[in-house]
Amino acid sequence: MAKFSIYNIKKILIFIFLSINTFLFSISYAHEYRHNELLINHPYSTPTRPGTDNGVMYIVSIKNTSDMEDELIGVSTATASLSEIHSMKKVNGIMKMRRISAIKLPPNETVSIKKGNNNGYHIMLIGLKSKLKHGDSFDAILHFKNTESLKVNVEIIKTNNTHKH
Numbered sequence: 273m274a275k276f277s278i279y280n281i282k283k284i285l286i287f288i289f290l291s292i293n294t295f296l297f298s299i300s301y302a303h304e305y306r307h308n309e310l311l312i313n314h315p316y317s318t319p320t321r322p323g324t325d326n327g328v329m330y331i332v333s334i335k336n337t338s339d340m341e342d343e344l345i346g347v348s349t350a351t352a353s354l355s356e357i358h359s360m361k362k363v364n365g366i367m368k369m370r371r372i373s374a375i376k377l378p379p380n381e382t383v384s385i386k387k388g389n390n391n392g393y394h395i396m397l398i399g400l401k402s403k404l405k406h407g408d409s410f411d412a413i414l415h416f417k418n419t420e421s422l423k424v425n426v427e428i429i430k431t432n433n434t435h436k437h
């Protein structure tokens with residue numbers, strides 16, 4: 273009995289520890305909102321870089337599961353004075369960002385608004401009220417053309433890719 277226990281307890285503890293880790297890991301990545309016909313996967317932002325009071329918000333993906341087109345037409349948050357939808361395009365070899373009025377969400381398609389996506393889509397947070405810090409989060413409201421607005425929680429996480437303006 274005694275021989276059996278310590279070794280097994282250790283094994284059980286390691287197992288529990290790993291399970292908890294896996295659980296937390298999957299929670300932080302299963303940050304998805306099912307909102308009518310839209311699946312909004314993981315809205316996030318990155319820590320504010322030194323010397324700027326602007327920030328950038330991203331959404332890993334928005335899937336439109338309906339047969340009707342929709343659009344993301346705006347984002348509002350109390351964290352910044354102003355939020356704008358931007359895209360980036362290479363003009364004469366230089367990446368330039370510009371304000372766009374909406375991001376189209378075609379029927380039965382998934383659109384990426386994550387860092388480094390092909391269209392350069394991102395949400396520009398202009399005039400941050402306070403610095404965004406890794407591990408914190410803030411609320412934002414997503415506005416759509418054909419679907420009612422949705423409040424989401426935006427996690428602030430460090431990513432490798434840098435977003436240059």
Ligand SMILES: [Cu+2]
Nearest residue numbers: 358369394396
């Ligand atoms: Cu921008």
